[in-house]
Amino acid sequence: xxxxxxxxxxxxxxxxxxxxxxxxxxxxxxSQKAASSGGxxxxxxxxxxxxxxxxNPYFVELRESAxxxxxxxxxxxxxxxxxxxxxxxxxxxALENLVQQGVKAILVTPSNxxxxxxxxKQARDKGILVIALDTRxxxxxxxxxxxxxxxxxxxxxxxxxxxxxxxxRPPAVIMLDGTPGGTVDQQRHDGFLQGIGLAEGAPQILGAxxxxxxxxxxxxxxxxxxxxxxxxxxVYNINEPAARGGQAALQARxxxxxxxxxxxxxxxxxxxxxxxxxxxxxxxxFPKKMAEQGxxxxxxxxxxxxxxxxxxxxxxxxxxDKPVPGVDSKDTAWGLxxxxx
Amino acid sequence: MATKALNRTSVAEFVLRTPAVGPALALLVxxxxxxxxxxxxxxxxxxxxxVQQSLVVGTLALGQTLVILTAGIDxxxxxxxxxxxxxxxxxxxxxxxxxxxxxxxxxxxxxxGAATGGIVTSxxxxxxxxxxxxxxxxxxxxxxxxxxxxxxxxxxxxxxLGTRQYLFGQVEVTVGMGVALAMFLVxxxxxxxxxxxxxxxxxxxxxxxxxLSGIHVRRTVLSVYLxxxxxxxxxxxxxxxxxxxADPNAFQTGNLDSITAVVLGGTSLFxxxxxxxxxxxxxxxxxxxxxxxxxxxxxxxxxxxxxxxxVILAVxxxxxxxxxxx
Amino acid sequence: MTREPVxxxxxxxxxxxxxxxxxxxxxxxxxxxxxAVVGDNGAGKSSLIKALSGxxxxxxxxxxxxxxxxxxxxxxxxxxxxxxxxxxxxxxxxAQDIASNLFLGRERRxxxxxxxxxxxxxxxxxxxxxxxxxxDLGVRVKSMQQPVETLSGxxxxxxxxxxxxxxxxxxxxxxxxxxxLGVAEAARVLDLIxxxxxxxxPVVLISHNMPHVFEIxxxxxxxxxxxxxxxxxxxxxxxxxxxxxxxxxxxxxxxxQLEEVxxxxxxxxxxxx
Ligand SMILES: Nc1ncnc2c1ncn2[C@@H]1O[C@H](COP(=O)(O)OP(=O)(O)OP(=O)(O)O)[C@@H](O)[C@H]1O
Ligand SMILES: [Mg+2]
Numbered sequence: 001x002x003x004x005x006x007x008x009x010x011x012x013x014x015x016x017x018x019x020x021x022x023x024x025x026x027x028x029x030x031s032q033k034a035a036s037s038g039g040x041x042x043x044x045x046x047x048x049x050x051x052x053x054x055x056n057p058y059f060v061e062l063r064e065s066a067x068x069x070x071x072x073x074x075x076x077x078x079x080x081x082x083x084x085x086x087x088x089x090x091x092x093x094a095l096e097n098l099v100q101q102g103v104k105a106i107l108v109t110p111s112n113x114x115x116x117x118x119x120x121k122q123a124r125d126k127g128i129l130v131i132a133l134d135t136r137x138x139x140x141x142x143x144x145x146x147x148x149x150x151x152x153x154x155x156x157x158x159x160x161x162x163x164x165x166x167x168x169r170p171p172a173v174i175m176l177d178g179t180p181g182g183t184v185d186q187q188r189h190d191g192f193l194q195g196i197g198l199a200e201g202a203p204q205i206l207g208a209x210x211x212x213x214x215x216x217x218x219x220x221x222x223x224x225x226x227x228x229x230x231x232x233x234x235v236y237n238i239n240e241p242a243a244r245g246g247q248a249a250l251q252a253r254x255x256x257x258x259x260x261x262x263x264x265x266x267x268x269x270x271x272x273x274x275x276x277x278x279x280x281x282x283x284x285x286f287p288k289k290m291a292e293q294g295x296x297x298x299x300x301x302x303x304x305x306x307x308x309x310x311x312x313x314x315x316x317x318x319x320x321d322k323p324v325p326g327v328d329s330k331d332t333a334w335g336l337x338x339x340x341x
Numbered sequence: 342m343a344t345k346a347l348n349r350t351s352v353a354e355f356v357l358r359t360p361a362v363g364p365a366l367a368l369l370v371x372x373x374x375x376x377x378x379x380x381x382x383x384x385x386x387x388x389x390x391x392v393q394q395s396l397v398v399g400t401l402a403l404g405q406t407l408v409i410l411t412a413g414i415d416x417x418x419x420x421x422x423x424x425x426x427x428x429x430x431x432x433x434x435x436x437x438x439x440x441x442x443x444x445x446x447x448x449x450x451x452x453x454g455a456a457t458g459g460i461v462t463s464x465x466x467x468x469x470x471x472x473x474x475x476x477x478x479x480x481x482x483x484x485x486x487x488x489x490x491x492x493x494x495x496x497x498x499x500x501x502l503g504t505r506q507y508l509f510g511q512v513e514v515t516v517g518m519g520v521a522l523a524m525f526l527v528x529x530x531x532x533x534x535x536x537x538x539x540x541x542x543x544x545x546x547x548x549x550x551x552x553l554s555g556i557h558v559r560r561t562v563l564s565v566y567l568x569x570x571x572x573x574x575x576x577x578x579x580x581x582x583x584x585x586x587a588d589p590n591a592f593q594t595g596n597l598d599s600i601t602a603v604v605l606g607g608t609s610l611f612x613x614x615x616x617x618x619x620x621x622x623x624x625x626x627x628x629x630x631x632x633x634x635x636x637x638x639x640x641x642x643x644x645x646x647x648x649x650x651x652v653i654l655a656v657x658x659x660x661x662x663x664x665x666x667x
Numbered sequence: 668m669t670r671e672p673v674x675x676x677x678x679x680x681x682x683x684x685x686x687x688x689x690x691x692x693x694x695x696x697x698x699x700x701x702x703a704v705v706g707d708n709g710a711g712k713s714s715l716i717k718a719l720s721g722x723x724x725x726x727x728x729x730x731x732x733x734x735x736x737x738x739x740x741x742x743x744x745x746x747x748x749x750x751x752x753x754x755x756x757x758x759x760x761x762a763q764d765i766a767s768n769l770f771l772g773r774e775r776r777x778x779x780x781x782x783x784x785x786x787x788x789x790x791x792x793x794x795x796x797x798x799x800x801x802x803d804l805g806v807r808v809k810s811m812q813q814p815v816e817t818l819s820g821x822x823x824x825x826x827x828x829x830x831x832x833x834x835x836x837x838x839x840x841x842x843x844x845x846x847x848l849g850v851a852e853a854a855r856v857l858d859l860i861x862x863x864x865x866x867x868x869p870v871v872l873i874s875h876n877m878p879h880v881f882e883i884x885x886x887x888x889x890x891x892x893x894x895x896x897x898x899x900x901x902x903x904x905x906x907x908x909x910x911x912x913x914x915x916x917x918x919x920x921x922x923x924q925l926e927e928v929x930x931x932x933x934x935x936x937x938x939x940x
C-alpha cells in the first residue's frame with residue numbers, strides 16, 4: 001500500500017546527508033572587503049589579509065588595525081577569512097582569490113602551521129610577499145617573514161607566573177586546551193608546561209580537555225574534570241573565554257580559593273576580568289602591532305621591492321594586579337590602555 | 342501457559358509502539374557502567390551536572406523533534422538560538438529593559454521558525470535545503486550584529502534559568518531544569534493528547550494520506566516550525582542561564598548535536614515516529630557519555646567516537662524495525 | 668429517471684501534463700442506489716472519484732450536490748458535504764493506531780473544560796466507538812491500539828471501509844474496497860454495502876470484479892479513456908456486454924442499443940488513439 005512519493009525519497013536522501021551540512025557551509029569562505037572609499041582602486045597598492053575567522057574579536061582587531069594602517073598609507077586592504085578555526089580549505093580559497101585580484105602582499109594567520117603551505121608557495125612564486133601574522137608556519141621559511149607573539153613564550157610566562165604564585169605548594173594542574181591539532185594551542189600548552197616545570201603527562205596534571213577556546217565547552221569540561229578530582233590548585237587556559245568558563249565551574253563548586261588561574265590573550269574583556277579578580281593573570285599579545293607592521297612591510301615591498309624577513313616578535317606582557325617576584329608584569333590599568341577588542 | 346505467549350507479544354508490541362524504551366535501556370546501561378567503573382559518577386552533584394549540561398542541546402532537540410516528526414530537519418536551530426542570545430544580551434547592554442530584550446529574542450526566534458515553515462510549505466522545498474539556507478543567513482546576521490564581540494550577561498532575568506536551588510540541601514537543581522521539564526510536559530501533552538499532535542504524526546507518516554483524511558497539511562507543518570522557533574528562543578534563554586555570555590561562535594555544532602539527541606531517542610528521521618520522551622533520554626545519553634567517559638579518564642576524542650557509534654546503531658535499529666513491519 | 672441525482676458531474680476535465688486523466692466525464696448518482704464504476708486500468712476511475720471527493724480539483728467542469736453546483740477545494744469540503752471515500756491506497760497513517768486512523772482529521776475532544784481549554788482528546792471514547800464500528804463490519808483485530816502497519820492488507824482495507832461507512836451521511840465512495848480481500852472478507856464488504864444502501868445512503872463502488880458488480884449494483888457506469896461511455900442496468904445487460912463496453916469492442920448507439928465496433932478493435936490489436 002501507499003506508494004512512496006518522490007519528494008519523500010528525496011527528503012530521506014537529504015536527511016542522511018545532514019552531516020554534510022557543516023562541510024557545505026564550511027567550504028565557502030567569507031569575504032569582507034574593507035577597501036577604502038573611492039571607486040578607482042586600480043592604481044592603489046592592494047594588500048590581502050586572511051584571518052582564521054572574521055568573528056573572533058582578536059581577528060576583528062587585526063583586521064581593523066590593518067585597514068586603518070592601509071588607509072593611512074593609501075593602500076587598499078582586501079580582508080578575507082576562513083569560516084571557522086581550522087578551516088584550511090577556506091583559507092586556501094581565500095589565498096587563491098587574493099592572488100587573482102593582483103595583491104602585492106598577503107598577510108595571513110594560518111589556522112594550521114602546515115595546512116596552507118601549498119597555496120602560500122603558489123602566491124610567493126607569483127612574486128607576492130607573504131607574511132605570517134600571529135601564527136608561525138612550519139617550516140618558518142615557507143613565508144617571507146613572521147610577525148607574531150611567541151606563543152611558546154606566552155605560555156611559558158603563564159606557567160612561570162602560576163608557579164611563582166603557588167609558592168611552595170606542589171602544583172595540581174587542570175589544563176583547558178584549545179583546538180586539538182592547532183599550532184598556537186600546542187605552543188601555548190608546551191610553553192606553560194616548561195614555565196611551570198612539568199613534563200607532559202606528569203602526575204601533577206589532573207586532567208586536560210580541549211575547549212576550542214569556547215566558554216561553554218570550557219565550563220562543561222571543567223565541571224566534568226572536577227567531578228573526577230577536585231584537589232586542583234592551578235588552571236591553565238588557552239584563552240580568556242576558556243578561563244571564564246572554567247572559573248564559573250570552579251565558583252559553582254566553591255573552589256576558587258587558593259586556585260591560581262591563568263589565561264592568555266589580553267583582550268579588554270580579559271583584562272577587566274583580571275581587574276575584577278576573576279582570575280589572577282593574563283598574558284597580553286599585540287595584534288595591532290602585527291597588523292600595522294605587516295601592512296607597512298607590504299607597502300614598502302610594493303614601493304621599493306624590499307622584503308621583510310625572519311621572525312619578528314611582537315611581544316607578550318604579563319598583566320596582573322598581584323605581581324610575583326621573578327616575573328615582570330604590568331598592572332590592569334596599563335592593560336586596559338593597551339588591550340584589544 | 343497461554344498468557345505467557347500473550348505477554349511476550351505484548352511486550353514486543355509495547356517496545357515497538359514506544360520507541361523510547363530502547364534508548365531508555367541504553368541510558369540505564371551507560372549509567373550502570375559508569376557507576377561501576379568510576380566512584381564519582383553516581384554522586385548526586387554529578388548527576389545534577391549531567392542534567393544541567395544537557396539543557397541547551399536538549400531544548401534545541403525538543404524543537405528538532407517536532408520538525409523531524411514531520412519528516413523534516415532543522416539545521417538552523419542552534420544558529421537561531423545563538424542569535425536569540427545575542428539579541429537578549431546586547432539589547433540589555435544597550436539599555437533596553439530585560440523583559441523586552443527577552444521577549445525580542447523569543448519573538449525573533451519564533452519569526453525565523455515561522456519564516457522557515459512558510460518557505461517549506463509554500464514553495465514545497467525540502468527542509469534540509471531551506472534550513473541550510475537559513476543556517477547560513479542567521480549565522481551571518483549574528484556575526485554582523487555581534488560585530489566581533491561577545492556580550493556578558495549581568496541582568497538577573499536573562500540569567501534567571503541558571504539560578505540554583507538545593508533540594509534537601511543535597512541535590513542541586515536550577516530553574517532551567519524546571520523550565521525544560523515544563524516544556525517537555527507541554528510538548529508531550531500536545532503531541533499525544535491533542536488532535537494537533539495526531540496531525541503532526543500523520544503528516545510525517547504519510548502526507549498524502551493525511552491530506553486525504555482532511556488534515557490541513559501545510560497549516561500543520563507551518564505550526565510545527567513556528568512552535569520549534571519558540572522552543573529555540575527558550576533554548577537561547579537556557580544558554581544564558583548556563584553561561585552568562587552571548588557569543589556568536591557558541592553552539593556551532595548545536596544543530597548536529599540536537600539531531601544526535603533526537604536520533605538516539607529513537608525518533609525516525611523519516612518522520613511520523615518518535616517521541617519527545619525519547620529525545621529527553623537521547624539528550625541525557627549524550628551528556629552521560631561525556632561526563633562518564635571524562636571521569637573514567639578517557640580522551641575526549643574517543644568520547645565522540647562512542648557517540649557516533651551510538652547514532653549509527655540508533656538509525657540502524659529504526660531502519661531494521663521499520664523493514665520488518667513492511 | 669425523474670429523480671434528482673445526489674451527486675453529479677458534468678464535463679469534468681483533469682490533465683496531468685500530456686496525460687488527460689479525466690476527459691469531459693459525466694457522472695450521476697441517484698438516491699439510494701449502488702452505482703458500480705467499471706473500466707480498464709488507467710481508464711480514469713480513481714481520478715474521477717478523486718474529483719468527486721475533493722482530493723483533486725478539476726481543470727474544468729462542474730460538480731453538483733443535490734443539483735446545486737459546488738466547488739471542492741480539498742477533501743475536507745467534500746467530507747463536510749457528507750461524502751466519505753475509501754481511496755484506492757486507503758489513506759491511512761501506518762504508524763498510528765486503528766482508533767486514531769478511524770478518527771483522523773475529525774478527532775473528538777473531551778467534553779467540558781478539558782476539551783475546550785486544554786483541547787484534550789477523548790481517547791477512550793474514540794476507542795470504544797472504533798471498536799463498535801469495526802465490530803459491526805466484522806473486522807477482527809487484536810486491539811484498537813494496534814498500529815495500522817501491523818495489520819494484514821485485508822484488515823487495513825476493513826479499517827478504511829469502516830471509516831467511510833461510519834461517517835458518511837450523504838454518499839459513500841469506495842475505490843476497489845475488496846481488491847485485497849479473501850472470499851469471506853469480500854463478501855462481508857458487499858454485505859456492508861448492502862446495509863449502507865438499506866440505510867438510504869447511495870454508494871459508488873469501483874471494482875474490477877464483474878460477479879461482485881452484478882451481484883450488488885443497481886446501475887453500472889462504464890468508464891473508458893477518461894469518460895463515461897455507458898450507463899447500463901445489470902438486469903438488462905450481460906457481463907460479456909459490459910466487458911465489451913469496457914474494452915471498446917461494443918459501444919452505446921444513439922438509441923441506447925449496443926453496436927459492435929470494427930473487428931480490429933474487438934481483437935484488441937489496436938490500443939488507444
Ligand atoms: N497524479 C498523477 N500524475 C500524473 N498522471 C496521473 C496522476 N494520477 C493519475 N494519472 C494518470 O491518469 C490516468 C488515469 O488514472 P486513474 O488512477 O484514474 O485510473 P484508474 O481507472 O483508477 O486505474 P486502476 O483501475 O488501475 O486503478 C492514468 O493514465 C494515470 O497514469
Ligand atoms: Mg484506480
